[in-house]
Amino acid sequence: MTKLSRRKFLHTTSMAGLATLASPLVARAQSDTIKIGGLHDLSGALDSTGVPMNQVFQLAIKEINEAGGLLGKQVEPVIYDPQSNMSLYSQYATQLALRDQVDVVMGGITSASRETIRPIFHRYDTFYFYNTQYEGGVCDRNEITLGTTPAQTVARLIPYGMNLYGKKVYTIAADYNYGHITAAWVKRYVEENGGEVIETEFFPLDVSQFGSTISKIQGAAPDFVLSALVGTSHLGFYRQWAAAGMKSEIPVLSTVFGAGGTEQVIMTPEEGNGIISSFGYFEAIDNPTNKAFLEKVEAEYPDKDWVMSEISEVTYEGVKMWADAVAEAGTTERDALLEVLTSGKTYDMPAGKVKIDPKTQHAIRDVYIAELQDQVFEIKESYPDSPPTDTQMVCDLIENPDSNEHFEISL
Structure with a gap:
């Protein structure tokens, strides 16, 4: 209230x-x-x-x-x-x-x-x-x-994730120009670093149920998921991902999670811990x-x-x-x-x-990569200018x- x-x-x-x-x-x-x-x-x-x-x-x-x-x-x-x-x-x-x-x-x-x-x-x-x-x-x-822009953040986030987890990436993104263009940049940066985007899926902003996609990701077995999902409805993915027991199986990196300043507060540590994002600012x-x-x-x-x-x-x-x-x-x-x-x-x-x-x-x-732990982003890397x-x-x-x-x- x-x-x-x-x-x-x-x-x-x-x-x-x-x-x-x-x-x-x-x-x-x-x-x-x-x-x-x-x-x-x-x-x-x-x-x-x-x-x-x-x-x-x-x-x-x-x-x-x-x-x-x-x-x-x-x-x-x-x-x-x-x-x-x-x-x-x-x-x-x-x-x-x-x-x-x-x-x-x-x-x-x-x-x-x-x-x-x-x-x-x-x-x-x-x-x-x-x-x-x-x-x-x-x-x-x-x-x-x-x-x-993607050249400042996605270009840093993709090689960081590939160095940590591997070269097979599954992309999920919002179905409008931000999601589509960002997904194209993800593909470019993954391939430039010797990896492969094995699947890309787009979701309208009002979609909140991701059960079938989670099953597809399980079957595809990527090294990590790259999320460019946007908005409150899309938070459902992270919650359902954790509920399905997938957090310990496949890591999630995001170009958007944490951008609005409420996501990490709304979600519990059990749902959010380990998500990695890249932005020009963290607290x-x-x-x-x-x-x-x-x-x-x-x-x-x-x-x-x-x-x-x-x-x-x-x-x-x-x-x-x-x-x-x-x-x-x-x-x-x-x-x-x-x-x-x-x-x-x-x-x-x-x-x-x-x-x-x-x-x-x-x-x-300056641009930063940070990992969410207990509803707080901890900076892991920084890239000046x-x-x-x-x-x-x-x-x-x-x-x-x-x-x-x-x-x-x-x-």
């Missing part, structure tokens, strides 16, 4: 904020606040991921305002709940750009939501930060992309910036029912990096901010060192600054 009431509160307060929306006739420069849009799922299928993102988004804004704001103004969040509904994503993105006249937007979780709102923000020249791990390939001068990162960050989060949200994940920490990064660029450039204009962000400047973040690759406007960042080489294959915003496309990288 605590979780539901807290989410209901967050949803209610975000809707109340909509009553104070700016007139569409008021230009951004004339506003007495600097407006930042938040577009995260506070209800719906992905609320367990969206609520933590929204909370850390608001924490970052609070810190900026307590430090004096930006350009002599307070930063005003304008928050909508798209409810994991693409029609609402489109509606609210348009409102943020045209009616609210926000200076920047942080938002979107799935690739479907990003590709719904990204063209809208590009069309209306509203600066956009996508702060979610994804499949790579976006090439848009109007977007800064801070989450990890266990040992640096002073991360320690101070986690203390601030705990003080702000002492009753939270989630742990910090890449998606939430990167949302915090997005707000802070944008604010830093505004302060340095002395304006909220996108092109001036891009000059700062793509200048090679390195940001000291809880996740480690982060800088923006000028070719792709994606993050070059990992570039988004997959997206660099198809995107060069220095040569083609007018690019506005999501490339499906040919493998």
Whole structure:
């Protein structure tokens, strides 16, 4: 009941904020606040991921305002709940750009939501930060992309798993573009390391029963399972895998498990122990910036029912990096901010060192492999300064600054 009431509160307060929306006739420069849009799922299928993102988004804004704001103004969040509904994503993105006249937007979780709102923000020249791990390939001068891509995580996770367990891999993935493209990268990295993907299966996001697949995996006898399953329904796989007694037989590695910050808390240690994931952030990162960050989060949200994940920490990064660029450039204009962000400047973040690759406007960042034990991820390996080489294959915003496309990288 605590979780539901807290989410209901967050949803209610975000809707109340909509009553104070700016007139569409008021230009951004004339506003007495600097407006930042938040577009995260506070209800719906992905609320367990969206609520933590929204909370850390608001924490970052609070810190900026307590430090004096930006350009002599307070930063005003304008928050909508798209409810994991693409029609609402489109509606609210348009409102943020045209009616609210926000200076920047942080938002979107799935690739479907990003590709719904990204063209809208590009069309209306509203600066956009996508702060979610994804499949790579976006090439848009109007977007800064801070989450990890397969070249940063999957490229590390596959050889790590093969060195530990063997060369035969069984892939299970979500049945939409993230799952399909990630599965293609898995196949590439497995084969590059002398292995074989013996089967790949895709599952719609609402599938929660995996009995027949577990039987197929038992029969195929892979050395490990690579999961790119997404969302609450897909957690059923891990629970059913443990219930079938398979955890001790065949290890599971995942490109997604733990990304939302709730999975390892929802599942028992008996269900989750031993799952290995790779992300650009884990709570266990040992640096002073991360320690101070986690203390601030705990003080702000002492009753939270989630742990910090890449998606939430990167949302915090997005707000802070944008604010830093505004302060340095002395304006909220996108092109001036891009000059700062793509200048090679390195940001000291809880996740480690982060800088923006000028070719792709994606993050070059530290990446980690971690294993879940007793609901806590323990870091096993770290890889500093990992570039988004997959997206660099198809995107060069220095040569083609007018690019506005999501490339499906040919493998």
